Amino acid sequence: MVVPALNEAENLPHVFATLPDWIHEVVLVDGASTDGTAEVARALRPGVVVVPQRGKGKGDALISGFRACSGDIVVTVDADGSADGREIGSYVAALLGGADFAKGSRFTPGGATDDMTTVRRLGNRALCAAVNAKFGARYTDLCYGYNAFWRRCLDVIDLDCTGFEVETLMNIRVVTAGLRVREVPSHEHLRIHGASKLRAVRDGLRALHVILRERPNRRARRTGPFAARLDAARGRLP
């Protein structure tokens, strides 16, 4: 699993405490934290792989983390204590049941959030509706950091972004690539300690920019070289 973390030392004990025993690798991408995040991570979990982040932003952190992962399944988990690691089982079950991408949703039956202002909720809903309309998706949530996928998906997602728009971009690319996406109900808890790094308007506009820029292009991707890459990637499935 990949954990992007910027000054989350106080939250890491809570995050790591909920992780199932069978997780084989935790990659923590440290965004030049000044609160001892990396040291706390190593003390809590001696086997943790700490990747120092060179660039800036959550998207940049995830890209570095994905490169460092060695497992077939990758799960992204925020380090603010909002994600319950026990849910990883249902994400993995969705992947083993045939999904390429298990997408967390707070707004599908069984999901919930304790950590969303009205502005963010409305913004997320509007952006989600825009993605559904433009790309033919049927998502109930968009800007949520708890997701899981087979690593081979990275070949077709081909991430190129730096900030909080990263989940929007992933969710668009998986649907335009024709991957099998399944939503998994998830409960987002309150951030336990520290301040949010997200700024609703700035980051909402960045997500909107991605939605406007990306092309639906479904047929071309399904029949062109993109589809060939997808088939090749699927062929590498265990």
Ligand SMILES: Nc1nc2c(ncn2[C@@H]2O[C@H](COP(=O)(O)OP(=O)(O)OP(=O)(O)O)[C@@H](O)[C@H]2O)c(=O)[nH]1
């Ligand atoms: N490595 C790294 N991690 C980051 C960066 N920006 C945010 N993160 C992490 O990404 C995760 C999500 O960030 P949050 O600030 O919790 O964003 P959010 O969940 O939308 O907002 P709140 O939960 O309300 O704080 C957290 O684990 C952050 O520490 C960054 O630039 N580098």
Ligand SMILES: [Mg+2]
């Ligand atoms: Mg959070």
